[in-house]
Amino acid sequence: MSADRHLRLSIALVAIFLAMGLWLEAMYGLRAEGWVDDPLRREFLRLGHAHGALLGLVNVALGWGCERLATPAAWATKIRLAAWVGACLVGVGFVAGGLLHGPTDPGLPILAVPAGALMVLTSSVAVALVRPSDIVPSSD
Amino acid sequence: MTTMVGRPRAAALLLFGPAVIFAVAATSVALWTLADDDAWGPVDRREAAVVQSDTCARCHPEQHASWHRTYHRTMTQIAEGDALLAPFAGEQLDYLGFRATMERGPEGRPRVRIESLGEPVGEVFAADIAMTVGSHRYQQYLARIDREGAGEVWRLPLAWHVAEGRWIHLNGAFLEPEGNLGSEEDYLRHLSRWNDNCVFCHNTEPRPRAAADGSFSTQVGELGIACEACHGPAGAHVERHANPLRRILAADTALRQDGSIADPSEMGADRSSEVCGRCHGNRIARDLGAVLRDGDGFLPGEELAQVSRPIFADSALGGSADTPFAERFWPDGTPRLSAYEYQGLLLSPCHEGGEGLGCGSCHSMHESEPSMQLRREHRGDATCRGCHDEGAIPAAHGGHSEAISCAACHMPRVTYGLVQGMISHRITSPDPAALVGRDDQPDACTQCHVDRSRSWAAEGMAALGLRGGQAAASPSVEESWGSRVLLDLYGGDPLQRVLAADALAQTSTPVDAELRMRWLLGALEDEYPAVRFAAARGLARVASDAAPELTAKVGAYDFLAPVDVRLGAVDALREVLGEDPFTGQEERRRSLLEHQERQLLWIGE
Known part of the structure; x- marks a missing residue:
């Protein structure tokens, strides 16, 4: 994923999950059924809203980190992809898990959250550890 | 690091590898779980352990919180802290020649000391309070006393009445004659053993563990009516859901079916009502020995009839032709005591043999307020309207305004329990004509129209276009003497007298308050303390609404005080309210009293 595209998509991610915050507030204000009367759903939608927006910002920071630290392009491309997909999986996993929850626990989509979190985590570790000299040899 | 990081595909492996490994592992475990019979198949709930409500709260916090507010939770508690509703600050209750002192021991533990005021003067017994029973209407107290065998816990004959903020003696809660002054036997009539009585319906998964030598090693799964009283022991459920x-x-509804726990909200009206009926419907056990050893054997979700049968008017014991429970029912079979609500439901046409109305149609453990636990969305007439729509039965049918609820006429207050009148849970249509000429059963109409006769009610039914049969008989001579409720108050059996007092105290009664207070005065002299208590509470209620200046005089009357003290307070009230309705008609009064005396009762709490 190119740096420009990553930056745009990260900011878009922030915008989407911030907009979701407005939606949640509106549901609270309107005392929407299925929201105020469903604590489990409410908790997981809130988690999705908060994690999606914050991890969008983390993506912006990681993109900036890659440029500032001159992370080799072969790494930076994959770091940006993993970080962005990971952030999406966490945010969407919480939201979908909350929307499709069972009697006591979130639904199956919640399993996307640990996978996404691992991708954001490995991306962050990679930005911190990979140096400009860590050049992946050409495959040809 | 450089070597590792520098390898081809290292970036993809390190960045995506952990997530892919998690995904593969999660998918594998999910598939294994789906295929695992232990995760989905039936379990032996009967062998499951009791886990207690705190464990349930970990996954079901909302349900736990809603249950935690209820009086079911506080049905039995360790006697400490907020559980104690009475002060135990040295209060004294003198009654029947004995003095009970409620105080604290050296370590602050609540205790009750009972001493005789007559010969021989001295302590009858003193006991530390171990547990409390009840917290809504009144609270009773349990003490460990080895009277007949080791391990016994006894319910003391005293209770703290919550609304009145006072101690009462339990002879005043049961419908039975007062007892003889100075008789220890009469005073301790309701000193009853908890281990093989109260323990059943006031705790979760009780096991009396009665031994042949008369001792007990009683265990309960949890004190009070907790989650597993209605859902069954949850050990297997918890283990599976670890x-x-x-x-x-299980979020997928197709996979949600789970035999590891019973959920009354997903049962039919018959099974779910049996869960309530276990305690709200007195029963006869099929195997009493097993019950005294291991508990009642009922597992929520299974048929209650497997372990017991509900008591009805014609129930007999051991093949005998006697019907020892008959006096707990009105002549038409309607229960007249509380804790028979389940029988009332079974007798109701709305129950439709288990396919119609159930307890859960009106009540809920988790979607209700603690008092009465009526479903929030089914308040008022909503439940009735679920079947009987406005088109078929207008709200104001029969000349009554919409302010009169369905229950007011179809579930009249003809039940006695917890020292007050209660609504009947047998849903019926009033038919006063069937009771004309009879004095053995109240009817819905005259319980509200307390200044009217039954013939008036019967004629009114026809005039208002309501259903009702022809008068079953000619009116009795007594009917010309006064209203049905007045005749019940002066000449009925103790339960009728309590219900008459209760009827006169209702604020919805369309009859002058002064008249009702004057009539209630007569019941303050009743031989049965429970009747006196009902009349005193009724009088106080009417006075607080209609004659606040009488409150002090009414408050001076104590239904447990010696007779001369009581009569003094009654005389003071008579000076204000006037003579009773049978003044100058001594023959009628005597006739009613004789009728009253022929109908002794020894039932109820």
């Missing part, structure tokens, strides 16, 4: 994948997969 697997988080099992819980997440």
Whole structure:
């Protein structure tokens, strides 16, 4: 994923999950059924809203980190992809898990959250550890 | 690091590898869980352990919180802290020649000391309070006393009445004659053993563990009516759901079916009502020995009839032709005591043999307020309107305004329990004509129209276009003497007298308050303390609404005081309210009293 595209998509991610915050507030204000009367759903939608927006910002920071630290392009491309997909999986996993929850626990989509979190985590570790000299040899 | 990081595909492996490994592992465990019979198949709930409500709260916090507010939770508690509703600050209750002192021991533990005021003067017994029973209407107290065998816990004959903020003696809660002054036997009539009585319906999964030598090693799964009283022992359920994948997969409704726990809200009206009927419907056990050893054997979700049969008017014991429970029912079979609500439901046409109305149609453990536990969305007439729509039965049918609820006429207050009148849970249509000429059963119409006769009610039914049969008989001579409720108050059996007092105290009664207070005065002289208590509470209620200046005079009357003290207070009230309705008609009064005296009762709490 190119740096420009990553930056745009990260900011878009922030915008989407911030907009979701407005939606949640509106549901609270309107005392929407299925929201105020469903604590489990409410908790997981809130988690999705908060994690999606914050991890969008983390993506912006990681993109900036890659440029500032001159992370080799072969790494930076994959770091940006993993970080962005990971952030999406966490945010969407919480939201979908909350929307499709069972009697006591979130639904199956919640399993996307640990996978996404691992991708954001490995991306962050990679930005911190990979140096400009860590050049992946050409495959040809 | 450089070597590792520099390898081809290292970036993809390190960045995506952990997530892919998690995904593969999660998918594998999910597939294994789906295929695992132990995760989905039937379990032996009967062998499951009791886990207690705190464990349930970990996954069901909302349900736990709603249950935690209820009086079911506080049905039995350790006697400490907020559980104690009475002060135990040295209060004294003198009654029947004995003095009970409620105080604290050296370590602050609540205790009750009972001493005789007559010969021989001295302590009858003193006991530390171990547990409390009840917290809504009144609270009773349990003490460990080895009277007949080791391990016994006894319910003391005293209770703290919550609304009145006072101690009462339990002879005043049961419908029975007062007892003889100075008789220890009469005073301790309701000193009853908890281990093989109260323990059953006031705790979760009780096991009396009665031994042949008369001792007890009683155990309860949890004090009070907790989660597992209605859902069954949850050990297997908790064990199964320790697997988080099992819980997440259960979000799919197709996979949610779970034999590990009973959920009354998903049962039919018959099974779910049996869960309530276990305690709200007195029963006869099929195997009493097993019950005294291991508990009642009922598992929520299974048929209650497997372990017991509900008591009805014609129930007999051991093949005998006697019907020892008959006096707990009105002549038409309607229960007249509380804790027979389940029988009332079974007798109601709305129950439709288990396919219609159930307890859960009106009540809920989790979606209600603690008092009465009526479903929030079914308040008022909503439940009735679920079947009987406005088109078929207008709200104001029969000349009554919409302010009169369905229950007011179809579930009249003809039940006695917890020292007050209660509504009947047998849903019926009033038919006063069937009771004309009879004095053995109240009817819905005259319980509200307390200044009217039954013939008036019967004629009114026809005039208002309501259903009702022809008068079953000619009116009795007594009917010309006064209203049905007045005749019940002066000449009925103790339960009728309590219900008459209760009827006169209702604020919805369309009759002058002064008249009702004057009539209630007569019941303050009743031989049965329970009747006196009902009349005193009724009088106080009417006075607080209609004649606040009488409050002090009414408050001076104590239904447990010696007779001369009571009569003094009654005389003071008579000076204000006037003579009773049979003044100058001594023959009628004597006739009613004789009728009253022929109808002794020894029932009820």
